[in-house]
Every structure is written in structure tokens, then in C-alpha cells.
Amino acid sequence: MIPVTSFAGKTVAVFGLGGSGLASCHALKAGGAEVIACDDSADKMAEAVRAGFITADLRTVSWANFAALVLTPGVPLTHPAPHWTVLAAREAGVEVIGDVALFCRERKAHAPDAPFIAITGTNGKSTTTALIAHLVREAGFDTQMGGNIGTAILSLEPPRTGRVHVIEMSSYQIDLTPSLEPTVGILLNVTPDHIDRHGTIEHYAAVKERLVAGVQADGTAIVGVDDDWCSKIADRLDQAGKRVVRISVEHPLADGLTIKGTDIVDNAGGGQGIVADLADIGSLRGLHNAQNAAAASAAVRALGVSRDVLQNGLRSFPGLAHRMEQVGHLGTTLFVNDSKGTNADAAAKALSSFTDIFWIAGGKAKEGGIAPLAEFFPRVKKAYLIGEAANDFARTLDGKVPYEISVTLDVAVANAARDAAEAGLASPVVLLSPACASFDQFRNFEIRGDRFRDLVLALDGIKKV
Structure with missing residues (x-):
């Protein structure tokens, strides 16, 4: 405490x-x-x-x-x-x-030099937070992780020299923290979200900006610049004299971290130095996780972590439950729990990460359904539809993707496992990425993901990852 x-x-x-x-x-x-x-x-x-x-x-x-x-x-x-x-x-x-403001006052009063890494963004902040905490621990630091990711910040150990606090912050928490002053502030992205609590996307983006705008004078602001909101925020930070590290997985940058193949590349000074290699790291598949890994790499580099320690830490990162979580292998089939994929945008990130997918989708539908995912339908060998959205999703998939209405998760897992085994493919994936809330059949996405994991691990011959 x-x-x-x-x-x-x-x-x-x-x-x-x-x-x-x-x-x-x-x-x-x-x-x-x-x-x-x-x-x-x-x-x-x-x-x-x-x-x-x-x-x-x-x-x-x-x-x-x-x-x-x-x-x-x-x-x-x-x-x-x-x-x-x-x-x-x-x-x-x-x-x-709010409680983070209380933490910030205690740090300023008693241990202003204690490293404090604050992370926000519409998507990816939990994975990035967990990854940074993992990397910092691997580097030998006394590490405390909390905030929006689970443990209340005031339940952590107090700030002190050499102890690193890695804190995920929602927009609500930032709004309640007038002065942040992190050593490293990270803003991954801004897309429309929580407008009911912020009134407009402009206000929502302005709240997010405060986290990186508030980095201490000798600190580092890390900003993903693949959306217009964050690109402009990074420019304003530059103009204000902040040290800014830009991150992009979609565009070349004259200065900042980008992705080239499977490498995280630093373009500072006109060079292209390799920061780390993401090849064959299953817990960090997909461009969205490449962005998370690049931001985490920039954060720990700001603390002086070496390239070798960073690379080894990335390879040993287990990932977060329910977020592209590798559950097990049955023969050549990989089972992936992405129960946190509760809308089309989140499911798109999972679908873009694999081919030969046996896709379990459905639940309590979000606005727009799965129509925005049409570009990924060629990757899907068959869909297994559950919950309230099953019939609507079936109409969207009709004539484009083979499907069955499984109704329940246990039927979907059993049938997807059977079909994947019989398909004769080199690397099929049974993917739970529902593009739906869970509330029709499960109290939350965690319980849905836990049920998927239990069903997979009960399959005969399964090898746990």
C-alpha cells in the first residue's frame, strides 16, 4: 500500500x-x-x-x-x-x-526520481502495460504494475529510487489527474470511444493528450501516429519542446520507430537500426501487437535497457489472457482465445493475424455487426456462430463464408476442432474472436474466455502452450 x-x-x-x-x-x-x-x-x-x-x-x-x-x-x-x-x-x-492523482503527489513529495511509466490509448494499452512491466522485470528492476489493468495504484508498493511503476490509465483516470508528470508517457492511438462520458471525440482526444503532454521535463513522450488525432498531438508536443518518439506500423517515418518485415526499426538520424525482431513471437502477432511492442521497446530503451535484454524479454512475454492468447495445439491446429475482441475493430486485428481460420463469433452484437470485416472473410475456412447475433451474422456471411449456427460455445469448440483436424491444412487456427459483447451468455468477456480455454484444454490430445 x-x-x-x-x-x-x-x-x-x-x-x-x-x-x-x-x-x-x-x-x-x-x-x-x-x-x-x-x-x-x-x-x-x-x-x-x-x-x-x-x-x-x-x-x-x-x-x-x-x-x-x-x-x-x-x-x-x-x-x-x-x-x-x-x-x-x-x-x-x-x-x-482520483487515486492516480494521489499517487502522483506522493511520488513528487517522496521519490520524484522514481521511474513512472504511464500508458493510455483507445486500444492496446493493457497488452502494452503488461509487456513493459515484463520487460522491466526481465531487466532486473523492482517493478510495480497496476492502475486500469487490475491492481489499484494505491495498493502497490510506494515509489522509491530504482522502483518502476508501470501504470495503465483510462481516459476517466486521466481526467481525474490534474498533474501526471510521468518519466515516460505513452499514447498508442485515439479512435472514437467513451463519447458518452466525454461528449465529443475532440474532448476525448484532448484528455488522452494530457498524459503525454504532462511528461516531466527530462522525460519521453511516445506516440503512435497512425491516426490523425495522435499525429497532430505528436506535432504539438514537438512544438512544446517535449522529447517525442513517434511509432508507426503503417507509414514510413523520417524519425521514430517503424516495422520493417518482422523488425522494429529505429529511423533516428536517417538510419535504420534494428531495435528488436518479432519473428515467431506468438504472443505478439499482428500489426496491432507490433505497435504495442514498438511502444514498449521505446519505453524501456528510455530507461536504459539493452537490446539483448529487450529481445529476450519480448520472446519470453506470455501475453495477456483473452487477448490473442495461445491456449494449445492439437496436431497442427492452434487454438487462440481472443475473447476481448468484443467489436468488429478488435476482431479485425485477430483475423488479420492468421490464415486458414476456423472462426468462433457471436454474442450480443455491437452496432454494425461483422459487415466491416468483409475484407478478412477469405481467410476464414468456416465460421461457428453463437449467441444472439448468430442469425444476423449468418446473413452477413451467407454466400461468402461457410458457416454453422452452433448456438453455444461448447458446440462451436468441438465442431471447429473436428473440422480443423480434418481439413488437412498446414497451420489451421481455431480462433475465438467474437466481435460481440458476452452478456447474452456470459457475465463478461473474461468468463467467456475462461470457458473457451477450459473447453480447449479438455480436448483429447491437446498440448497446452
């Missing part, structure tokens, strides 16, 4: 008592603050009481003595309308911050 000493002797309101909210309560209390905890859920309030915290309905108390409102990222700060606690705090002149 990271004791938050910056509010010692003061009273702080905390709204939202999920994992990060309760962690904030514990950290503030450990640092000497008095905490008043609140949540719309009576169960969460009761849990806070059991943990020893004072709770109150913040509608009924005076805000005059509060030094700050610590807001959980899931609560609206601006759109579609500010939460009532935000309005109350503003009326009382109380600052509204």
Missing part, C-alpha cells in the same frame, strides 16, 4: 467504494487523513463500515471541511452530466481528484 501523506490531518471525501475506492480509503487513512466514505450502493457502504471507515450520505453533510473529493473513475466527471458529488464539491470549492 502507498500511504497518502499529502492529506495528513485533513478530511477527505471518497465517493465510489469499489476496488480503487476502498484502496484510496485505506491509503488516505494510513497517511493520517480522516476519510468520509460514500457510495450509492448500500452493500458497498456496509463493506466500508466493516473495514473500519466512517460513512455518510454526502448529500446531508457540510462540505466546508473537506480538503478534497476522491472520485472513483466510473463516476461521471463532466458528461453526460457531472455527478451530484462533483457539483457539490465545485460549489464548495473542493478539488475533485
Whole structure:
């Protein structure tokens, strides 16, 4: 835990008592603050009481003595309308911050030289975060990983010299962190997302930009420039005098990291030095993962990690569960769990990474369905359709891709495994990349992916990766 000493002797309101909210309560209390905890859920309030915290309905108390409102990222700060606690705090002149802001204050106060790597982007940030943490550990650093990727930031060990914090940040968390100042800030990409919480794509992009714009004076901003939003952000950072490393997997760059074949190439100074080779690294297949790997490589190079350590670390990276996760081999067939592919854009990245695909798709459909994936249909040998979207997907595939309506995941896995084995192909892939939410049959994509993994590992003769 990271004791938050910056509010010692003061009273702080905390709204939202999920994992990060309760962690904030514990950290503030450990640092000497008095905490008043609140949540719309009576169960969460009761849990806070059991943990020893004072709770109150913040509608009924005076805000005059509060030094700050610590807001959980899931609560609206601006759109579609500010939460009532935000309005109350503003009326009382109380600052509204999040748990990452508390971390940043503690780091600045006690260990300003401790390396802090912050990662954001619409897509790819979890893989990039996990990969950076893996590479930093392989390089021998004391490494703490958390934030949006799982462990609440204040539940990690405190910043200190030589300890590296690798923190994934959502746009909501950035919005609640007025001053970030990471050693290395990474912005992978910006595509339309969370507009309901930010109002416009312009505001969403501006929030993302704050993470890289805030890198400390001697720090490094790493920006993927394959979309217009980020390309312009990188230009603005340059003009502001920041050290910028551009990343592209789609276009040549005069200066920055690009992909040439399977190599990550540094084009600085007009050269083309090889940074690392991604050949035969199954956990980093596809251009989207090449971007993640390039960004991670730039980040650890900024910490002084050598090329050999970087290369070995990339090769030993196991990948993240449910994101192009290699589950097992049955004969020549590879089984891949990409349950996180919950929309067409995400599924496109998986489909572009393989040929001879036996594709398991379906669930609770997103707007647009799978029609945008038509360019990848020639890669699909057969589709196995499940869930509510099965009939709609069948109509899209009709006459283009052989398919069956499997209805359930267990039927789809069994039939896809059989068909792949009988196809006589050199390297068939049974791919779960549903292009759908899971909520019709599973509570979340993790449970769906876990079920796929269990079904695959139960197949006779399977060899776990």
C-alpha cells in the first residue's frame, strides 16, 4: 500500500467504494487523513463500515471541511452530466481528484526520481502495460504494475529510487489527474470511444493528450501516429519542446520507430537500426501487437535497457489472457482465445493475424455487426456462430463464408476442432474472436474466455502452450 501523506490531518471525501475506492480509503487513512466514505450502493457502504471507515450520505453533510473529493473513475466527471458529488464539491470549492492523482503527489513529495511509466490509448494499452512491466522485470528492476489493468495504484508498493511503476490509465483516470508528470508517457492511438462520458471525440482526444503532454521535463513522450488525432498531438508536443518518439506500423517515418518485415526499426538520424525482431513471437502477432511492442521497446530503451535484454524479454512475454492468447495445439491446429475482441475493430486485428481460420463469433452484437470485416472473410475456412447475433451474422456471411449456427460455445469448440483436424491444412487456427459483447451468455468477456480455454484444454490430445 502507498500511504497518502499529502492529506495528513485533513478530511477527505471518497465517493465510489469499489476496488480503487476502498484502496484510496485505506491509503488516505494510513497517511493520517480522516476519510468520509460514500457510495450509492448500500452493500458497498456496509463493506466500508466493516473495514473500519466512517460513512455518510454526502448529500446531508457540510462540505466546508473537506480538503478534497476522491472520485472513483466510473463516476461521471463532466458528461453526460457531472455527478451530484462533483457539483457539490465545485460549489464548495473542493478539488475533485482520483487515486492516480494521489499517487502522483506522493511520488513528487517522496521519490520524484522514481521511474513512472504511464500508458493510455483507445486500444492496446493493457497488452502494452503488461509487456513493459515484463520487460522491466526481465531487466532486473523492482517493478510495480497496476492502475486500469487490475491492481489499484494505491495498493502497490510506494515509489522509491530504482522502483518502476508501470501504470495503465483510462481516459476517466486521466481526467481525474490534474498533474501526471510521468518519466515516460505513452499514447498508442485515439479512435472514437467513451463519447458518452466525454461528449465529443475532440474532448476525448484532448484528455488522452494530457498524459503525454504532462511528461516531466527530462522525460519521453511516445506516440503512435497512425491516426490523425495522435499525429497532430505528436506535432504539438514537438512544438512544446517535449522529447517525442513517434511509432508507426503503417507509414514510413523520417524519425521514430517503424516495422520493417518482422523488425522494429529505429529511423533516428536517417538510419535504420534494428531495435528488436518479432519473428515467431506468438504472443505478439499482428500489426496491432507490433505497435504495442514498438511502444514498449521505446519505453524501456528510455530507461536504459539493452537490446539483448529487450529481445529476450519480448520472446519470453506470455501475453495477456483473452487477448490473442495461445491456449494449445492439437496436431497442427492452434487454438487462440481472443475473447476481448468484443467489436468488429478488435476482431479485425485477430483475423488479420492468421490464415486458414476456423472462426468462433457471436454474442450480443455491437452496432454494425461483422459487415466491416468483409475484407478478412477469405481467410476464414468456416465460421461457428453463437449467441444472439448468430442469425444476423449468418446473413452477413451467407454466400461468402461457410458457416454453422452452433448456438453455444461448447458446440462451436468441438465442431471447429473436428473440422480443423480434418481439413488437412498446414497451420489451421481455431480462433475465438467474437466481435460481440458476452452478456447474452456470459457475465463478461473474461468468463467467456475462461470457458473457451477450459473447453480447449479438455480436448483429447491437446498440448497446452
